[in-house]
Amino acid sequence: MASKEAEMFYKQAISFLNQGKVDKSIEFFDSALNIDKDYVSAWNDKGVALMELKKYQDALKCFEEVIQLEPGDNMAWYNRGYVLMLLEEYQEAVNTFDLFTSRYTKKDDFYKYGLYMKAKGLYHLKEYEKSMELIKKSLKMDKKFQEARELMKLVGEATNNN
Numbered sequence: 437m438a439s440k441e442a443e444m445f446y447k448q449a450i451s452f453l454n455q456g457k458v459d460k461s462i463e464f465f466d467s468a469l470n471i472d473k474d475y476v477s478a479w480n481d482k483g484v485a486l487m488e489l490k491k492y493q494d495a496l497k498c499f500e501e502v503i504q505l506e507p508g509d510n511m512a513w514y515n516r517g518y519v520l521m522l523l524e525e526y527q528e529a530v531n532t533f534d535l536f537t538s539r540y541t542k543k544d545d546f547y548k549y550g551l552y553m554k555a556k557g558l559y560h561l562k563e564y565e566k567s568m569e570l571i572k573k574s575l576k577m578d579k580k581f582q583e584a585r586e587l588m589k590l591v592g593e594a595t596n597n598n
Contacts, residue, residue: 439471442468442469442471442472442475442478445467445471448464449464449467449468449478449485453484453485458485458488458489461481461485462486465478465481466482476502476509479498479499479501480498480515483497483515487518492523495519496519499512499515510536510540513536514540514546514549517529517532518553520532521553521556526557526558527561529553529557530554530557533550533554533557534554537554547577548581551570551573552570552581552584555567555568555584555591559590564594567587568595571587571588571591575588
């Protein structure tokens with residue numbers, strides 16, 4: 437449990453983040469983390485803020501800090517995979533989304549997006565058959581899943597060109 441002082445900085449950071457004052461929010465996340473270096477929520481949300489600034493390597497470090505502190509934090513795994521995709525580290529992203537989807541028991545939007553992101557990574561790795569399997573699985577969950585439909589078209593085209 438974070439100290440009252442760290443929690444105060446954290447709440448202020450969230451307020452700044454919600455106002456779109458991302459740089460200011462990071463200052464306050466840092467203040468919270470200077471008081472409590474094990475403050476999982478502050479690490480996670482600082483990572484989200486850094487993603488908004490396109491500071492992907494720094495965001496990745498934040499999500500990995502969360503995973504060190506709370507290995508069972510599924511959203512940190514999801515965020516890690518997402519950042520790895522942005523960094524074009526496809527194999528590591530696929531491995532991360534594989535872990536996420538195997539552990540995340542709720543069959544909700546995050547699970548659906550986890551399948552999609554893994555499929556997208558597999559597409560970039562030219563593993564079209566595996567990618568298509570996951571796309572179909574995500575479309576079973578949501579027939580109107582636009583991103584999955586677009587990826588399915590790309591995978592289909594890539595398969596036909598090989």
